[in-house]
Amino acid sequence: MTAEEWGRGDRRRLSTRDFPAEVLALVNAKQGGRFCLLCQEQGLTPPEDQQLVVDHLQPLSKGGDNHWSNLRWLCASHNAARQARAGWSGPPAWVRRIGVSPPW
Numbered sequence: 001m002t003a004e005e006w007g008r009g010d011r012r013r014l015s016t017r018d019f020p021a022e023v024l025a026l027v028n029a030k031q032g033g034r035f036c037l038l039c040q041e042q043g044l045t046p047p048e049d050q051q052l053v054v055d056h057l058q059p060l061s062k063g064g065d066n067h068w069s070n071l072r073w074l075c076a077s078h079n080a081a082r083q084a085r086a087g088w089s090g091p092p093a094w095v096r097r098i099g100v101s102p103p104w
């Protein structure tokens with residue numbers, strides 16, 4: 001199976017490390033790099049130790065799959081907050097932790 005085909009119709013809940021590197025490279029190419037899209041939207045720079053995770057645009061629970069076209073990078077804080085409250089896109093938890101002044 002090629003990276004372009006991988007994950008189509010696949011609704012298994014995987015860790016980011018379970019995705020083939022070739023698939024993650026397609027996600028990088030699609031969004032223009034490996035960074036948190038919500039941090040970018042909000043003008044934030046995550047700390048160096050902030051882990052990036054694969055997020056599903058359409059959640060697995062709502063019929064989304066593991067195909068690269070349904071994936072994007074989020075920092076772990078944005079991902080956790082989004083899962084806790086669907087549609088949430090506010091500031092990530094590390095904003096409070098490192099004490100930066102948010103631009104909103």
Ligand SMILES: [Zn+2]
Pocket residue numbers: 036037038039040046074075076077078092
């Ligand atoms: Zn983020």
